[in-house]
Amino acid sequence: MRRFAGDNTITEGNAGSEGPRSDERFRRFWDVLAPKLAGQVSSSPPALSSFPLEDLHMRELRIHGRGGQGSVIASKLLAVALFREGEWVQSFPAFGVERRGAPVTAFLRFDDDPIRLRFEITAPDDLIVLDPTLIEAIDVTSGLKSGGTILINTEKAPEEYPKLLDRFRVATIDASGIAIRHGLGSKSQPIVNTALVGAFAAEFGLIGLESVKAAIYDEVPAKQEANYAAAVEAFGAVRSAAPTEVSHV
Amino acid sequence: MKKVMIGNHAVSWGVLRSRVEVISAYPITPQTQIVEALSDMVADGSLPARYIKVESEHSAMAACIGASIVGTRTFTATSSQGLALMHEMLHWAAGGRHPVVMANVNRAMAPGWNIWTDQNDSLSQRDTGWIQLYCETNQEVFDTTIQAFKLAEKVDLPVMLLLDAFFLSHTSEPVDVTEQEDVDRFLPRREAVYKMDTKDPHAFGALVRPDAYTEIRWQQQEAMHEARDVFRRVEDDWEAITGRRYGAVEAYRTEDADLLLVTSGTITSTARHVVDERRAGGDKVGLIKVKMFRPFPTDELRALLGGVDRVAVLDRNISPGHGGIFAEEIRSALYDVPPEDRPILFGYVLGLGGRDVTPTVIDDIIDNTRTKARPEREDLWVGVEL
Numbered sequence: 180m181r182r183f184a185g186d187n188t189i190t191e192g193n194a195g196s197e198g199p200r201s202d203e204r205f206r207r208f209w210d211v212l213a214p215k216l217a218g219q220v221s222s223s224p225p226a227l228s229s230f231p232l233e234d235l236h237m238r239e240l241r242i243h244g245r246g247g248q249g250s251v252i253a254s255k256l257l258a259v260a261l262f263r264e265g266e267w268v269q270s271f272p273a274f275g276v277e278r279r280g281a282p283v284t285a286f287l288r289f290d291d292d293p294i295r296l297r298f299e300i301t302a303p304d305d306l307i308v309l310d311p312t313l314i315e316a317i318d319v320t321s322g323l324k325s326g327g328t329i330l331i332n333t334e335k336a337p338e339e340y341p342k343l344l345d346r347f348r349v350a351t352i353d354a355s356g357i358a359i360r361h362g363l364g365s366k367s368q369p370i371v372n373t374a375l376v377g378a379f380a381a382e383f384g385l386i387g388l389e390s391v392k393a394a395i396y397d398e399v400p401a402k403q404e405a406n407y408a409a410a411v412e413a414f415g416a417v418r419s420a421a422p423t424e425v426s427h428v
Numbered sequence: 429m430k431k432v433m434i435g436n437h438a439v440s441w442g443v444l445r446s447r448v449e450v451i452s453a454y455p456i457t458p459q460t461q462i463v464e465a466l467s468d469m470v471a472d473g474s475l476p477a478r479y480i481k482v483e484s485e486h487s488a489m490a491a492c493i494g495a496s497i498v499g500t501r502t503f504t505a506t507s508s509q510g511l512a513l514m515h516e517m518l519h520w521a522a523g524g525r526h527p528v529v530m531a532n533v534n535r536a537m538a539p540g541w542n543i544w545t546d547q548n549d550s551l552s553q554r555d556t557g558w559i560q561l562y563c564e565t566n567q568e569v570f571d572t573t574i575q576a577f578k579l580a581e582k583v584d585l586p587v588m589l590l591l592d593a594f595f596l597s598h599t600s601e602p603v604d605v606t607e608q609e610d611v612d613r614f615l616p617r618r619e620a621v622y623k624m625d626t627k628d629p630h631a632f633g634a635l636v637r638p639d640a641y642t643e644i645r646w647q648q649q650e651a652m653h654e655a656r657d658v659f660r661r662v663e664d665d666w667e668a669i670t671g672r673r674y675g676a677v678e679a680y681r682t683e684d685a686d687l688l689l690v691t692s693g694t695i696t697s698t699a700r701h702v703v704d705e706r707r708a709g710g711d712k713v714g715l716i717k718v719k720m721f722r723p724f725p726t727d728e729l730r731a732l733l734g735g736v737d738r739v740a741v742l743d744r745n746i747s748p749g750h751g752g753i754f755a756e757e758i759r760s761a762l763y764d765v766p767p768e769d770r771p772i773l774f775g776y777v778l779g780l781g782g783r784d785v786t787p788t789v790i791d792d793i794i795d796n797t798r799t800k801a802r803p804e805r806e807d808l809w810v811g812v813e814l
Binding site: 183184211230254255258259262267268269270271272274275276294295296297298299 | 430432543544593594595598599600601602694697700701702705776782784785786787788791796808809810812813814
């Protein structure tokens, strides 16, 4: 890849020649872009975040779910609750077109100071997974920092994820069961976001239930009481296990 | 009142606080949430305005012009293809001196069909006679929306405020929503000097022959020039109430700098972080943020960039067959700087169609700008994979 096309001194380029013929250019175009258009490779540009961000106190969180589960609202609820606790916040969905049932990603940054970074999160500190089948379907831990926490919506105990526990802290909560008990969504597709927000509050210790309640009453359009009750139940039911290998911090 | 909100809703709140009287719009991604929230506000009575539904963006702007002619405060929002469809009406709004305010969410033009951000949609409307203000944060979006009405109505020119698709439009962050009574002190009701009134008839949009057309354009140009000073005073008034101001151009850590980045929109935020990091390592790099693109802040840019060794302009746009559009305009502004003070200007084209601009990308640009004797050509494309 040429970093600065047009600047031949730092690229292999075509200095001193007339450049490739136009049919050759088209062939190169299709070689590079056709796999992207077909979705076979990531369309993200390379060399994303090698620039040092470590000196920031900022935490970066990625949320994985499926369209319809409430991943984007979850990121907003956490942002509102954390802001109420005095943090600066920034939350956003993966920019694109959302389909019901398809994998969806949302992001959250929070910090003591205003956040100035405006690009997708590729090396998160922690994860929330709204649908446990995603762990098999996609590489949810991509870029996740060693020692980070993965909060999963599942009936399983954290110890049932030994592979994840190699490098990460694992927390589990049966958010689907809780959501169904509180009448949120349908049995086949419960809306699990508020239960996971309650579990997050308990697991991370950064937001109190008062802030969770305020966020739900601000941002959730319907069944606020039931949503808050689900968050409270999840708050008391989350289980977690530390990574088996102590990470080299 | 502080609220966590998306950039689109920061526009809606700004419109609510400005007591807009007529809204007409046609939905388009990623703008739709702006007018969705406004239609809710109109429906529940919190914004006592007339919401006119139309069948296209061309009609939306036509409706805004009509409403503006009778003296009301009017607003619309659009993006990309929608803005392009409005093109004819943009000339009518500006040439007719109607102070319509429009939010445009910067989205790339098709093809390739793309809903993500770049600035080619609004920069394609450069010569329609609209004031253009590019925003960096959701707070700035809220503030600029309210300021835009005051500016527009003082100089009788339409104002377009710009926010990056997704990086602002769909990103939630805290916004201090100024209280209504404070906004009312800043922005009184519109008092149109000339308006369509059956009791005092005037003609609008009549035939103008060669003996008067030039003078009409001249007056429009004078109003554009005046807008620079008026914007300064508008910001003075807003700062007195809220403590916040942005400037047509902002100089960030430019003291003793021998290399300056020039940015607009959300790339600015990430660039501030890179500048801070490199400053901490002793690198004398600074940043110029350009908020106002029309009228072009020529004098400020000459004063800030003249005498600096090197300038790197980051353009999230391209004028095919020429180069990045901010870079070309800045080159032109610097022509009148004495030759010994003229910086070597590197024009980078990047982030098109919403491609991420990360700290690493900006860091590479600074390195490249420092190490090359001169740029090999006017437009240096970042990260092209061909």
